[in-house]
Amino acid sequence: MYGLINKAVEGLVRSKFGDATWDKIRTRAGLPDEPFISMEQYDDKTTYDLVGAASAVLGAPGEAILEEFGYYWTKYTAEAGYGELMKSAGKTLPEFLRNLDQMHTRVKLSFPHLAPPSFSVTDETTSSLTLHYYSDRAGLAPLVVGLLRGLGDRFNVDIVTRAERVNEGPKPHDLFRLTWTPRAGNAGA
Amino acid sequence: MSGGNAKDSESDAQLVGELFPFSISFDGAMRVTAVGARWATFAPTVRVGESFLDHFDIERPTEVRTCDDIRRHTADVFVMVLKSRPDFKLRGQFVAREGTLKFVGGPWITRISDLPRFGLELSDFPPHDPRGDFLVLLQTQESTLADLKSLAARLRATGAKMEAEMKLREQFEAQARQSQKLEAVARLAGGIAHDFNNILMAVQGYVALSLSRIPPGDPVRAWVEEIRKAGDRAADLTRQLLAYSRQQVLRPSALDLAREMREFEKLLRSLIGERIRLTVVCDEGLGFVWADGTAINQIVMNLSLNARDAMPGGGELEIRLRARSDMPNATVDADGFIELSVRDTGIGMDAATRARAFEPFFTTKEVGKGSGLGLAQVYGLVEQCHGAIEVESEPGRGSLFRVLLPRIKSVEPVAPALVQHAAGGRGERLLLVEDEPLVRKLLEQLLSRAGYQVSSSGDPHDALAIAEREAPFDAVVTDVVMAGMTGPEFAVKLEELRGRVPTIFMSGHTEDEFIRSGSLGTHQRYMPKPFSPADLLAKVRELLDG
Numbered sequence: 001m002y003g004l005i006n007k008a009v010e011g012l013v014r015s016k017f018g019d020a021t022w023d024k025i026r027t028r029a030g031l032p033d034e035p036f037i038s039m040e041q042y043d044d045k046t047t048y049d050l051v052g053a054a055s056a057v058l059g060a061p062g063e064a065i066l067e068e069f070g071y072y073w074t075k076y077t078a079e080a081g082y083g084e085l086m087k088s089a090g091k092t093l094p095e096f097l098r099n100l101d102q103m104h105t106r107v108k109l110s111f112p113h114l115a116p117p118s119f120s121v122t123d124e125t126t127s128s129l130t131l132h133y134y135s136d137r138a139g140l141a142p143l144v145v146g147l148l149r150g151l152g153d154r155f156n157v158d159i160v161t162r163a164e165r166v167n168e169g170p171k172p173h174d175l176f177r178l179t180w181t182p183r184a185g186n187a188g189a
Numbered sequence: 190m191s192g193g194n195a196k197d198s199e200s201d202a203q204l205v206g207e208l209f210p211f212s213i214s215f216d217g218a219m220r221v222t223a224v225g226a227r228w229a230t231f232a233p234t235v236r237v238g239e240s241f242l243d244h245f246d247i248e249r250p251t252e253v254r255t256c257d258d259i260r261r262h263t264a265d266v267f268v269m270v271l272k273s274r275p276d277f278k279l280r281g282q283f284v285a286r287e288g289t290l291k292f293v294g295g296p297w298i299t300r301i302s303d304l305p306r307f308g309l310e311l312s313d314f315p316p317h318d319p320r321g322d323f324l325v326l327l328q329t330q331e332s333t334l335a336d337l338k339s340l341a342a343r344l345r346a347t348g349a350k351m352e353a354e355m356k357l358r359e360q361f362e363a364q365a366r367q368s369q370k371l372e373a374v375a376r377l378a379g380g381i382a383h384d385f386n387n388i389l390m391a392v393q394g395y396v397a398l399s400l401s402r403i404p405p406g407d408p409v410r411a412w413v414e415e416i417r418k419a420g421d422r423a424a425d426l427t428r429q430l431l432a433y434s435r436q437q438v439l440r441p442s443a444l445d446l447a448r449e450m451r452e453f454e455k456l457l458r459s460l461i462g463e464r465i466r467l468t469v470v471c472d473e474g475l476g477f478v479w480a481d482g483t484a485i486n487q488i489v490m491n492l493s494l495n496a497r498d499a500m501p502g503g504g505e506l507e508i509r510l511r512a513r514s515d516m517p518n519a520t521v522d523a524d525g526f527i528e529l530s531v532r533d534t535g536i537g538m539d540a541a542t543r544a545r546a547f548e549p550f551f552t553t554k555e556v557g558k559g560s561g562l563g564l565a566q567v568y569g570l571v572e573q574c575h576g577a578i579e580v581e582s583e584p585g586r587g588s589l590f591r592v593l594l595p596r597i598k599s600v601e602p603v604a605p606a607l608v609q610h611a612a613g614g615r616g617e618r619l620l621l622v623e624d625e626p627l628v629r630k631l632l633e634q635l636l637s638r639a640g641y642q643v644s645s646s647g648d649p650h651d652a653l654a655i656a657e658r659e660a661p662f663d664a665v666v667t668d669v670v671m672a673g674m675t676g677p678e679f680a681v682k683l684e685e686l687r688g689r690v691p692t693i694f695m696s697g698h699t700e701d702e703f704i705r706s707g708s709l710g711t712h713q714r715y716m717p718k719p720f721s722p723a724d725l726l727a728k729v730r731e732l733l734d735g
Contacts, residue, residue, distance in 0.1 A: 003336075035340055039333040081328045084301045088311030088321070102316075109322045110329035 001047050002111050003036035004080065009050050010036065012072040021057060028053035038080075041113055044137065063142040070146020074154060082107075086154075093155045093180060094129055097121050128179040134171060141165075141174040148176065156183045205291070208315060211279060214291040215241045217256055222289055227313060232273060246270045248278070259283050259290055268297060277307055295320055301328040371547060375569065378549055382430040383670065383696075386718040387625045389427065393420045394631040397722040398638075424719050430549065430562065431717075443597060444480045446510055446527055447471035453486050457493055457508075464503030465496075471510040475527050478594040484570045485529075491563040492531040492590050499535025499588065507532045513593060529592040538582040546580060567592075613726060614640030617663035617733055621645035622652040622679060623695070624671045628718075632666065635722045636729070649674040653682055661687050664733055666725075669696035680713070691732040695720070 013022045026033065029049040036042070051069070055062045078086055089103040090096035097119060104116035117135035124130075133144050145161055152159040157180040164175050202223045205212055210227035219241045228235045235244050247253045249268040263283050269292070271277045281294010296309060301324040304310060314321030396417045403410040454469050461467060489508065496506050513528040538546065538553075545551045549565035571578045571592055582588035619636055623629035624647045636643045644659065646652040649671055656662065665683065669676040676694045683690055691712045709715055714728055 004332075035336065035343065037333065037336045037340070039329060039336070081301070081332050082325075084304050084311045085325055085328075106322055106325055110326045 001042055001044055002038065002114065003040045003042055004038040004077075004111075005047055006036040006042055006050060007038060008073055008076040008080075009047065009054070009069060011076055012069055013054060016068075017058065025050065025053045025057045028057060039111070062139075066140060066142040067146035067149075070143035070148075071150045072146070073143075074147055074150025093151055093157055093159075093178075094121065094124055096151060096155070097129065097131055123177075127181065128177070131176045131178060132166075132173055133176065134173045144174070144176060148178065152180065156185070157181065158183055205293075208317065209281075209293050209295070210313060210315070211281075211295045212291060212293050213241065213245075214289050216289055219256060223291075231308070232271060234273065235271075244272055245279075246272060256290060260285050267292070267294070298324065299327060300331075301325065367544070371568065374549055378430040382427040385423070385427050387628050389420055389424055389719040391627040391631050393417065393424070393719050394628075394635060394722055396420060398631075398634065420719075426562070427719075428717075442479070442482070443477040444482055444485065445477055446480075446485065446529060446594070447475055449482055449485055450489070450508065450510060450529075453489060457489065460490065461493055461497045461506060465500055466503075466505045468505070468507045469509075470507065472512060475510055475512055476524070476596045478527055478574070479597045480574045480594060484574065488567050488570050488592060489529070489531065491567045492592075495563055496531060496533035496535060496588070499533055499537070504534040504587075505532075506534075512596075524596045526593045527596050529594065530589060531592075532587065532589040534587040537584045537586045537588055538580075539584050543580055543582055547578075613730065616640060616642060618642045618644070618660070619729070620652060620656060620662040620665045620667075622649055622665065622667040622671070622676070623647065624668060628668075632725070635725065636666070639726050641729070649676075649679040652679065653686065656683055656687055662690060664691040664693070664729060666693045666695065666729065669694050691735075693725075693728055693732060 010022060010026075013025055023033070029046070029052070031046065031050070051062055051065050054060075054065050058065070074086075077083075085103060085106065086096075088106075089099040098121050100119040101116075104114070104118075108114045108116065115136060117133060117137075117140075119134075120132045122130045122132065131144075131148075133141065141163060145163060148159055148161050159178055159180045162177040164177070166173050166175055202214070205214075206223060206225045210225040211231075212223075212225035213221060213228075213235065214223040215221050221235070221237050221239045221241055223237060224235055232244075242254070247259075247267060247269050250262050250265050253259060253262055253267075260283075263285055265282070267279075267281060267283060269279045271279070278297040279292070279294050280297035281292055284291045284293055295314060295318060296307065298304065298307070298309070298320075301311070304313075304324075311321050311324065314324070396413055399413050400410065400417070403413060450469055450471055454467070458467055493506060493508070500506070507530075509528075509530045509532070511528050511530075513526045515526070542553060547564050547568040549562055551565075567590075568578060571594075574594055576592060576594040579591040579593070580588065581591075614636070619641045621629065621632055621636065621643055623632060623645070626647060629645055629647055633643050633645050644655055644662070646655060649667075650673060652667075665680065667676040667679055671679075674682075676696070680690075680692050680694075683692075689712055693714045693716055694709075695716045695718055712732070714732055716725065716728055
């Protein structure tokens, strides 16, 4: 994974739990005390080790850490200079979700070794849809739950998510059945 | 033109307008004939029928104004400025087609963060337009640059930290080297002083015996007096050497430094002379240090005399006492520290002189003006008091010596004053143990002549045998440093054999901690060599009289 992801993990820990906790987690993950470079490629193990260490140090299950990270990621990327890119993906939640692959294709130009997940939308209504999530990396579905929470904030809607694992068919994947309602003050999603 | 063709043409124009949302077409009169889809919301005045030149300036290529000019440059990149918004530029090329010229291009923006400023979004660049990707790429590059800047700043900070640590380490190493050097010199000085004291002891003793036999008025008496004075000066030097080598016997007690300074101030004033203005400042409630008053006076005197010599034309000397919470390399458990500082406005020292200031025999004074032992003695005494000394000095800016002494937590009772006793024996039996034949012979004669019965030996084991064999002795006079058994060890064995015996320990080189720490028994005394015959006789008498 690119350093940008690990930087975001670091940002999450530092902002929520402080520098000392980050040092503990970093040390436990066996990483040196040096900053991540956004554009540098790191072994996926680095990120998994960080999540594992965070889980041990914070005493929270790995799934909870991933979900929290997903939530943080939507805000972090916007602040890390990719806000316009996210804006270009859509002005509403369904539009954004439909354009996720398109956005990743654009990002891949800057991060040529990026192996992004793939998303597709089905069963769309005015207040619900099914999001299909395909990834070569195992166990990251909780991260998507966090991402959806973050997008709820972005588009000012309350989202209810029901996750399922689809093992049948040509390509096993995770799917998320979403229903949303606009928050107060939001004319529509 | 058929209706179908007109429809196709209109459809093509619409397609171009969608694919290139910022496109503009105009005819030979430079009247706008079609505009891209985004103009309607971005700049509605740019519309069909308007004059192209009313809305745009062509910045590049230069000197291009007419349709013919444009046609000649269709292979070139054009940069155009929107007149109603001069900070907004378009970049693209012109395509000539059937009497019309069509601008195909888009906003010239190089930072993704500039988009909101122009009311634009990344989606204003259609997927086929590489400028959208280009902006994302540039943003990534910018983020990477920010990462590298942060990394460089961190490296700089780490470098500065390492540099500071290395500097500190070098200072510690230099300090350690200096301490080792001073330690080695101190050991050498101590060894020399020990042997020298034994010789001096004999010289001074025989001089005293000679003087007792030479009648007043005899010219030889004056010569012997001169020998005595030379011996006294030599004894003084060895005392300073011993102080430097931290082997001077101290009698520490709970000392009120402020009181000590106030009492010493008067003597100090007379020593430094009238051309130097002396100020003594003592903070209140400083508490006590565990130190030898004489040693403290020696420290202050030596520092003050050095200051005086550094101000031959007069100046200011300030002695200050204040509390301090820390001391570098402190090795004792102390209730804070007391700083005794001596500051002068004299000639000061350069770095080379500062580095050697505490070395024995190092002096910047003229030959014969200084022994080079003053500061060395101060150093030794301060170390012996478990203190530390710091020096600050620059040529022409005076010097500041700071002596730091550990403050004690409680005050011990003060030792009772000594009582003077009349010297001379009344036939009491003394056991003398001294391995230096020259000194042993002198003391034997001295004590016998004073009225004591003396048994002597150069070997402590042999002396124990004598003690076992003969009747109990009234007192013992023993050297401290002897081969095979030290004086204190001998005293312990003797007391195991014969019970408590008044004992005098003599030494020119006190290595035994129990003597240096001042923990002698009430029936024991210590005499640093060299001493005068009268001093020894007085001490023996005092001990016997209890």
